[in-house]
Every structure is written in C-alpha cells, then in structure tokens.
Amino acid sequence: xxxxxxxxxxxxxxxxxxxxxxxxxxxxxxxxxxxxxxxxxxxxxxxxxxxxxxxxxxxxxxxxxxxxxxxxxxxxxxxxxxxxxxxxxxxxxxxxxxxxxxxxxxxxxxxxxxxxxxxxxxxxxxxxxxxxxxxxxxxxxxxxxxxxxxxxxxxxxxxxxxxxxxxxxxxxxxxxxxxxxxxxxxxxxxxxxxxxxxxxxxxxxxxxxxxxxxxxxxxxxxxxxxxxxxxxxxxxxxxxxxxxxxxxxxxxxxxxxxxxxxxxxxxxxxxxxxxxxxxxxxxxxxxxxxxxxxxxxxxxxxxxxxxxxxxxxxxxxxxxxxxxxxxxxxxxxxxxxxxxxxxxxxxxxxxxxxxxxxxxxxxxxxxxxxxxxxxxxxxxxxxxxxxxxxxxxxxxxxxxxxxxxxxxxxxxxxxxx
Amino acid sequence: xxxxxxxxxxxxxxxxxxxxxxxxxxxxxxxxxxxxxxxxxxxxxxxxxxxxxxxxxxxxxxxxxxxxxxxxxxxxxxxxxxxxxxxxxxxxxxxxxxxxxxxxxxxxxxxxxxxxxxxxxxxxxxxxxxxxxxxxxxxxxxxxxxxxxxxxxxxxxxxxxxxxxxxxxxxxxxxxxxxxxxxxxxxxxxxxxxxxxxxxxxxxxxxxxxxxxxxxxxxxxxxxxxxxxxxxxxxxxxxxxxxxxxxxxxxxxxxxxxxxxxxxxxxxxxxxxxxxxxxxxxxxxxxxxxxxxxxxxxxxxxxxxxxxxxxxxxxxxxxxxxxxxxxxxxxxxxxxxxxxxxxxxxxxxxxxxxxxxxxxxxxxxxxxxxxxxxxxxxxxxxxxxxxxxxxxxxxxxxxxxxxxxxxxxxxxxxxxxxxxxxxxxxxxxxxxxxxxxxxxxxxxxxxxxxxxxxxxxxxxxxxxxxxxxxxxxxxxxxxxxxxxxxxxxxxxxxxxxxxxxxxxxxxxxxxxxxxxxxxxxxxxxxxxxxxxxxx
Numbered sequence: 001x002x003x004x005x006x007x008x009x010x011x012x013x014x015x016x017x018x019x020x021x022x023x024x025x026x027x028x029x030x031x032x033x034x035x036x037x038x039x040x041x042x043x044x045x046x047x048x049x050x051x052x053x054x055x056x057x058x059x060x061x062x063x064x065x066x067x068x069x070x071x072x073x074x075x076x077x078x079x080x081x082x083x084x085x086x087x088x089x090x091x092x093x094x095x096x097x098x099x100x101x102x103x104x105x106x107x108x109x110x111x112x113x114x115x116x117x118x119x120x121x122x123x124x125x126x127x128x129x130x131x132x133x134x135x136x137x138x139x140x141x142x143x144x145x146x147x148x149x150x151x152x153x154x155x156x157x158x159x160x161x162x163x164x165x166x167x168x169x170x171x172x173x174x175x176x177x178x179x180x181x182x183x184x185x186x187x188x189x190x191x192x193x194x195x196x197x198x199x200x201x202x203x204x205x206x207x208x209x210x211x212x213x214x215x216x217x218x219x220x221x222x223x224x225x226x227x228x229x230x231x232x233x234x235x236x237x238x239x240x241x242x243x244x245x246x247x248x249x250x251x252x253x254x255x256x257x258x259x260x261x262x263x264x265x266x267x268x269x270x271x272x273x274x275x276x277x278x279x280x281x282x283x284x285x286x287x288x289x290x291x292x293x294x295x296x297x298x299x300x301x302x303x304x305x306x307x308x309x310x311x312x313x314x315x316x317x318x319x320x321x322x323x324x325x326x327x328x329x330x331x332x333x334x335x336x337x338x339x340x341x342x343x344x345x346x347x348x349x350x351x352x353x354x355x356x357x358x359x360x361x362x363x364x365x366x367x368x369x370x371x372x373x374x375x376x377x378x379x380x381x382x383x384x385x386x387x388x389x390x391x392x393x394x395x396x397x398x399x400x401x402x403x404x405x406x407x408x409x410x411x412x413x414x415x416x417x
Numbered sequence: 418x419x420x421x422x423x424x425x426x427x428x429x430x431x432x433x434x435x436x437x438x439x440x441x442x443x444x445x446x447x448x449x450x451x452x453x454x455x456x457x458x459x460x461x462x463x464x465x466x467x468x469x470x471x472x473x474x475x476x477x478x479x480x481x482x483x484x485x486x487x488x489x490x491x492x493x494x495x496x497x498x499x500x501x502x503x504x505x506x507x508x509x510x511x512x513x514x515x516x517x518x519x520x521x522x523x524x525x526x527x528x529x530x531x532x533x534x535x536x537x538x539x540x541x542x543x544x545x546x547x548x549x550x551x552x553x554x555x556x557x558x559x560x561x562x563x564x565x566x567x568x569x570x571x572x573x574x575x576x577x578x579x580x581x582x583x584x585x586x587x588x589x590x591x592x593x594x595x596x597x598x599x600x601x602x603x604x605x606x607x608x609x610x611x612x613x614x615x616x617x618x619x620x621x622x623x624x625x626x627x628x629x630x631x632x633x634x635x636x637x638x639x640x641x642x643x644x645x646x647x648x649x650x651x652x653x654x655x656x657x658x659x660x661x662x663x664x665x666x667x668x669x670x671x672x673x674x675x676x677x678x679x680x681x682x683x684x685x686x687x688x689x690x691x692x693x694x695x696x697x698x699x700x701x702x703x704x705x706x707x708x709x710x711x712x713x714x715x716x717x718x719x720x721x722x723x724x725x726x727x728x729x730x731x732x733x734x735x736x737x738x739x740x741x742x743x744x745x746x747x748x749x750x751x752x753x754x755x756x757x758x759x760x761x762x763x764x765x766x767x768x769x770x771x772x773x774x775x776x777x778x779x780x781x782x783x784x785x786x787x788x789x790x791x792x793x794x795x796x797x798x799x800x801x802x803x804x805x806x807x808x809x810x811x812x813x814x815x816x817x818x819x820x821x822x823x824x825x826x827x828x829x830x831x832x833x834x835x836x837x838x839x840x841x842x843x844x845x846x847x848x849x850x851x852x853x854x855x856x857x858x859x860x861x862x863x864x865x866x867x868x869x870x871x872x873x874x875x876x877x878x879x880x881x882x883x884x885x886x887x888x889x890x891x892x893x894x895x896x897x898x899x900x901x902x903x904x905x906x907x908x909x910x911x912x913x914x915x916x917x918x919x920x921x922x923x924x925x926x927x928x929x930x931x932x933x934x935x936x937x938x939x940x941x942x943x944x945x946x947x948x949x950x951x952x
Contacts, residue, residue, distance in 0.1 A: 040936075040940065041944075042944050046943075112945050113891070113911075113946055117946040146842065147842045149845060149896070150892065152891060152892075152894065152895035152898070153895065153899070154902075154904040154907065155895065155898060158898075158904035187846075250891050251944055315935075316931065316932055317932060319932070323927045323928060343698070346926065346931070347923045347926050350919075351916045351918075352912060352947070355934075357931060357934070358939075393938055393939060393942055398943070
C-alpha cells in the first residue's frame with residue numbers, strides 16, 4: 001500500500017498534520033494504536049504556561065526566545081509561530097471545534113482540583129478567566145451527580161469561594177445515572193456523558209438543576225456533556241437562567257474525546273485513511289538512509305510505503321519511546337533520543353519538581369527531521385510529544401508544540417517552507 | 418480521661434497495638450500513644466511473611482519454636498489478616514543440597530512440619546519456581562497483612578476501652594522518686610503539649626525504643642538493620658518461596674493480595690537514618706538478581722514499588738549486618754535492670770511473634786499492678802475474624818455478595834457488615850486497582866483515626882495497586898474534604914500522598930513503571946494542576 005505520507009500516531013499532532021496535508025492534496029495514512037493524550041486532556045490547549053525561570057510569559061510568541069535553542073518552537077521560529085497561532089482557531093473551526101481565547105496571550109482555566117492554570121485556547125465547555133480578573137462576587141450553585149466521585153466538589157467550590165462567590169453545593173439524582181452504579185466502575189465522565197446524550201435524560205437533568213436553583217446567578221457543572229457534539233452544552237446554557245461554568249473532571253475527558261473524534265472525522269472527510277487499533281512495529285530503510293516502508297502488527301508483511309513519514313507516537317507515554325533499565329530508545333526507527341545516560345538523572349525525588357523523563361524525545365534537525373546515529377533522516381519528521389528539546393509538562397506547552405510542529409511538518413512536506 | 422491510666426503504651430506498631438489489646442482484655446485502663454500513624458514503622462515495612470519458623474530453625478531454635486506456635490495461633494485468631502499459602506524451601510544447583518537434611522531435622526526439633534518433596538512435585542505445586550531446583554521442602558509458611566493485623570488489634574483495644582492517640586509524640590518521660598509516672602506528649606496536629614499519667618509505662622517503640630528509653634534515662638541498645646524490598650505487580654507465585662540455605666539477602670518471595678514481595682537486604686545504618694530510609698540502586702540490583710533465582714519470571718514482571726524498613730534488633734556482639742542477631746523477644750523490667758520503677762521495654766522479636774511479645778509485656782504490667790487476669794489473646798479472635806473464611810463471612814453478611822463486598826470482606830472480614838456497603842452509592846469505586854469503595858473510605862475516615870490519605874491507604878489498601886494513587890487519590894481527597902470541610906488542606910494532603918507514592922517508584926522508574934509515572938505526572942500536573950498557585 002502506497003501513500004504520499006504515512007503518519008505514525010493518532011493523537012493531536014498526527015490528526016492536525018494529516019488533515020492539513022490531505023486537504024492540500026496529499027494522500028495520507030494515519031496508523032493509530034488507540035487511546036491518546038487527547039482522551040486525557042483538560043479540554044484546553046497550552047502554548048507556553050511558564051518560562052524556564054518560572055515566570056509567566058506575556059506575548060507568547062515573543063517569549064519563545066527564552067527557550068533553549070533545541071526547543072521545537074525555536075526551530076519553527078517566531079514568524080511562523082505567529083502565523084500558525086493565528087491560523088489555529090480557524091483550523092479547528094473547520095473541523096467543527098470552536099475554540100476561544102487569545103492566540104498570543106494566556107488566560108486561565110480552572111482545573112479539576114480547583115486550581116487556576118494558564119491556558120492558551122480552550123473548547124466551548126472550558127471557561128477561561130482573564131489574568132487578574134476578580135469576578136463579581138455573585139452566588140454560585142455547584143452541581144454534581146449523586147455518586148459521581150470524579151468531580152471533586154469541595155475543591156471546586158472552595159476555588160469559586162476564593163474567587164469571591166458564595167457557593168452552595170447540590171447533587172442531582174437521576175434514575176438513569178443511578179443505573180450506572182449497578183456496575184461500580186461505571187460512574188465515570190464518559191459513561192455519564194453517554195447517558196446525558198439522550199434528549200429526555202438531558203431534559204430531566206436541566207429540570208433537576210432548575211429545581212435546585214434559588215437566587216444563584218452562576219451554575220458550575222462538571223464536563224460531562226456532549227460526547228459527539230456540543231448541542232447539550234448549548235441546551236444547558238439556553239435553558240438555565242444563570243451563567244454556566246463547566247469545570248474539568250478526573251480523566252477521561254469528555255471535551256478531549258469529542259475533539260479527537262471531530263479531528264478524526266475532518267481528516268477522513270478530507271479523504272485521509274485512518275488505520276485504527278494497529279501499531280507500527282518495524283521500518284525499512286533504502287540504501288540512502290531514507291525510510292522506505294513501515295510494517296504494522298496487523299498487516300504483517302504488507303509494507304506501508306510512502307515518500308514522507310511522520311513520527312507522532314507520543315513520547316514515553318504513547319509508547320513512542322521505551323525506557324529499559326539503563327537506556328531510553330525509540331523502538332520503531334532506532335532514532336537518537338535526548339535523555340540523560342545515568343538513570344538517576346531521569347527523575348527528581350520530589351514528584352512535583354521538574355522531571356527529566358517527561359521531556360524525553362527524539363533528536364531532530366532545524367526542520368524537525370529525525371536524527372539517527374547523528375545523521376538526518378531526510379524523509380522522517382518528528383512532531384508532538386515525540387519531538388525532543390522540550391519538556392511539555394513543565395512548560396505547559398504540550399498542545400502548542402503538537403499543533404505548531406504539525407503545521408510546520410505539513411508545510412515543509414508541501415514545499416511551503 | 419486525662420489522669421490515672423493503668424498503663425501507657427508508647428508505640429503504635431504491632432507490638433504496642435498487641436500490648437494495648439492484651440492489657441485492655443485483662444481489664445486495664447489503657448492509653449496507646451503513637452507519634453505518627455499506626456503501623457508506620459517496621460510493622461508496615463516488611464515482607465508480610467507468616468513465618469512457619471523454618472527460616473530460623475537451624476540458626477535460632479528459640480525463635481523458630483515461637484514462630485510456629487504463633488503461626489498456628491494467628492491462623493485461628495486473625496483469619497482475615499493471614500493467608501495460608503504454604504511455602505517451599507528450594508535448593509538450587511549452587512546451594513549445598515546436604516543442608517536440606519540439617520534443615521528438616523532442625524524444623525522437626527522446633528515442631529515445624531517440614532516435608533521433603535521431589536523437585537518435579539514442587540514445580541507442579543508452584544509452576545513459577547526456578548525449574549533448575551535440585552531439592553524442595555514444604556513448610557507451613559503463609560502471608561500476613563501487617564496493616565490489617567495492627568488495625569485489628571487497635572480496633573479491639575479501643576472496643577475494650579483503650580484510648581488511642583495518633584500523631585502524638587512523647588517528648589518527655591515523667592519521673593518521680595525513681596519511678597516513671599507518665600509522659601509529656603506533643604500533639605503534632607494542633608501543636609499543644611499535654612501530660613498523661615499512668616501506673617506503668619511500656620516502651621514499645623521498636624527501633625525508636627532506644628530514644629524512648631533515653632528519655633527515661635535508661636539505655637536500650639538497638640541495632641538498626643535496614644532491609645530493602647521490592648513489590649511486583651502480580652502474584653507471581655502462589656506459595657511463599659525461600660532458599661534452603663542459611664538466611665541471606667533477597668531469598669524470600671511472598672505472595673500477598675494481588676502482588677508479590679521480594680526481600681530483603683540487611684545493612685546496618687546509623688540510628689539517625691531510621692526516620693528516612695531509602696532504597697539504593699545497588700539494593701534494587703541485588704533484589705532483582707537474587708529474586709530471579711527463586712522465580713525467573715520476576716525478571717520480566719513489572720515492579721510496583723521499592724521500600725525499606727528498619728528491623729528493631731537488639732544489639733549484641735559485632736555482627737556487621739545483623740543477620741545472626743537473634744530474633745528473640747526482649748522484655749525488660751527496668752526496675753530489675755536499672756532500678757527505675759514502673760517502666761517496661763518490650764523489643765526484639767518479630768511481626769510474627771507480636772502476640773507473644775504483647776503477652777509478656779502485659780504479664781509484666783499485671784505483675785507490677787498486682788492484677789491476676791491471665792492472657793486470653795491466643796484464644797480470642799480479632800475483630801473481623803470471628804466468623805470464618807472469606808467466602809463464609811461474605812455470604813453470612815450478604816446472601817449474594819457483589820465483587821466490591823467480597824473485596825471489602827477480604828480486608829475487613831466480618832467488620833465489612835458495618836462499613837456502608839449496602840447501598841449502590843456506598844459501593845461506588847474509589848480505587849479500581851484494589852476495589853476500595855466509597856463506603857469503606859467514608860467509614861474509615863469516620864471510625865479509624867484517619868488524618869491523611871496515607872493513613873487511609875494503610876486502613877484500606879486504596880492507592881496500593883498498579884496505578885499507585887494516580888486516579889483514586891483525587892477521589893479519596895474529595896471524600897476527605899467533604900468530611901473535614903477543609904478543601905485546601907485536603908489538596909495539600911493529596912500532594913503529600915502523591916509524593917509518598919513517588920518515593921517508592923523512582924528507585925525502580927524504568928519500563929512500564931516509568932510510563933505509568935509519565936501518565937501520573939500528566940494527570941497530577943496538567944489535568945489536576947496540583948501544587949500550583951491559584952489566581
């Protein structure tokens with residue numbers, strides 16, 4: 001089977017890159033092994049949450065100069081970053097995902113622990129707060145579903161209290177949801193979202209909240225609405241006589257899964273081929289050192305051939321890297337990996353300090369092409385969390401790197417760079 | 418009651434808890450004081466091996482005989498804390514097979530049922546054992562959950578009128594005219610200092626008993642011997658596996674609940690390090706290398722955690738590792754030894770012989786008080802163990818128990834009937850790995866002296882499974898915050914809990930463990946945003 005481009009990975013960077021390429025006339029195949037970081041996202045994107053010295057960035061693009069030279073943002077460069085950041089909202093809108101936020105400045109989002117963290121762009125069901133914004137000091141009703149332990153009401157209400165709201169916490173009890181409890185592991189965000197996708201169930205939920213509302217001007221709800229599309233969000237907003245904030249739950253993430261499905265549909269609508277539930281297991285190289293083919297677990301000896309390959313396999317966590325007792329390897333192409341040699345330098349003994357292992361990635365050249373044995377593999381680009389030179393978790397840059405590197409890799413293949 | 422305890426017991430490990438129960442059963446008014454949570458010292462940091470005594474049969478006959486006697490007692494009185502797996506002592510090609518005869522002879526002399534079997538039979542009994550074994554002996558080893566055992570003793574002591582103070586540290590032993598009259602304690606949560614008076618004071622501080630004794634102006638020389646262990650994510654073997662040779666490093670593999678534990682090492686450490694023992698890379702290497710000799714599949718099994726404890730050995734001779742120091746019980750009436758009245762130290766011994774240690778300490782207390790009541794702990798089941806086996810207990814409570822109810826019975830025994838598992842909501846799962854429910858968590862917070870998530874983990878096993886608290890910590894913190902009304906404190910506690918879990922993971926952070934750690938980092942820092950300042 002031959003394509004113009006084969007992308008290994010099915011997460012944010014793979015889908016963005018694949019869609020951009022496919023829409024520009026390339027034939028693209030995505031090999032996706034299953035769940036990816038989007039399923040566990042927070043419903044918002046980070047571009048650069050904090051600078052290496054711990055301070056908060058002002059203009060995000062201007063701030064990139066403070067990052068080390070090997071950082072993917074430095075390789076993409078400020079001009080392109082500004083262009084790409086400006087294109088991001090439009091790109092996602094074309095895939096049916098409405099993002100809000102300022103493309104060049106951070107706002108704040110509230111996490112599932114009731115902590116405000118920097119956010120760049122967010123989905124409809126993630127409220128963003130401006131830096132330094134001190135809300136009205138109104139009254140908030142914090143609502144959860146009876147028996148749902150993945151929405152930590154005490155944490156959320158204490159955060160709204162800190163923001164000046166007078167909070168009251170209530171539980172809505174619904175027969176349809178109670179049925180989930182018969183199987184004790186089923187009370188999770190996605191299962192609840194599935195139940196609340198039914199029109200009658202959603203109506204009953206909204207009436208339940210209305211029944212509990214007294215004089216509150218704000219309602220805080222968990223992100224358990226709209227797995228397929230955002231129509232439940234619109235229904236809730238239009239029918240509750242209060243301002244509605246949706247706040248994150250413990251994973252899995254309903255907005256994350258929805259956006260992943262939207263991106264996948266957009267890729268397929270453009271004509272791309274999505275190979276689900278399969279894993280790339282080995283690769284072939286030609287005599288010049290270019291990648292010639294990739295083989296997968298399910299397809300056996302049938303090669304997937306292409307002129308260009310993109311590795312978007314998600315780093316350590318996505319199995320794009322493997323750590324053994326004494327070394328870190330990229331298992332598919334045996335690429336060069338950016339990780340300390342001594343295992344004791346992989347981690348810090350304090351969980352909450354910077355961990356080196358969350359920044360392991362493949363070494364690339366100036367145009368994000370992979371290095372193997374110190375030499376550039378000219379038709380293999382590395383994007384997203386697989387790309388070395390960054391520590392996305394530490395920087396709050398995971399989604400930004402995924403999207404920016406995806407745009408850059410696509411444009412480079414399309415000859416626009 | 419602030420004044421007039423019959424006995425004050427210092428130390429909430431298994432020895433102190435057992436002594437508190439024994440004294441309470443004899444009708445004494447008891448105060449148990451623990452500076453941290455119960456079972457935080459050596460009690461919670463060992464193999465969880467229900468020794469048959471075979472390990473000590475050759476080198477320490479007295480301890481061996483105590484072990485087998487207590488082994489049989491615990492199988493009766495602590496049925497929901499122990500598992501009668503049976504054990505194998507295997508000889509490998511590099512071991513002297515001639516030792517086997519000496520070993521079996523010594524076991525018989527100590528009253529331990531030891532039976533030589535054919536290596537092929539051993540492989541059939543335990544397919545994961547090293548297939549190159551040249552000899553095998555079956556012994557009545559088993560496993561014991563030390564947290565559960567300690568908790569059951571504390572629960573029973575309280576039910577019989579004992580007062581228990583956790584997070585209270587003894588800062589002074591009060592003396593008057595050559596006798597100990599009580600203690601001054603620091604309430605570590607609220608910061609107050611209080612005094613409690615008792616007719617007799619028992620030092621059951623384990624390795625920290627050295628310090629308690631010094632507060633009373635007497636000396637109890639301890640030999641802190643660190644032992645490191647690894648927990649594997651599966652139950653690799655069904656039976657306890659030992660090497661048939663003189664006790665050495667990493668030669669015991671114990672199955673417990675859903676995991677397996679290999680250990681230990683033995684290294685003398687400075688007394689000052691007892692409060693913060695860490696596992697070194699060399700120890701990890703040694704445990705893996707030697708452990709794989711018992712069961713080769715260990716080398717391909719995911720490691721969950723590394724941890725270490727400090728054996729409260731009583732100093733004697735000049736043994737550099739402590740391997741040859743007797744595990745025998747040491748009960749000191751300081752009047753006889755030091756002329757200090759009403760102060761007793763109970764130390765040495767083992768988790769296995771805690772009940773006997775408690776009996777000896779309680780006998781000494783009663784002798785001082787002129788109380789004639791006899792020890793009945795060997796006959797009286799601990800709370801949770803009254804009914805019988807797991808299945809029987811579960812069916813007696815619920816005609817058709819659910820899996821969550823069964824899991825709770827596995828931990829709490831017959832106490833599971835009282836922990837809110839009758840409703841669907843109570844059965845909602847907080848910890849998927851260990852099947853710990855909302856009801857069990859809420860009940861532990863209400864009734865079992867829980868202050869932190871880590872305390873809660875010791876009570877319920879929540880957070881001890883494959884994900885190491887990644888998802889359940891957040892959920893349990895919500896339950897705790899609801900109970901206390903202090904969300905910021907619960908959030909700080911959640912951070913402490915995640916760090917405590919990490920402490921056991923980073924020494925073995927490679928392979929699947931590192932991948933899980935990357936995921937846990939993501940969930941904690943990105944999804945939950947923990948340890949960040951708000952707007």
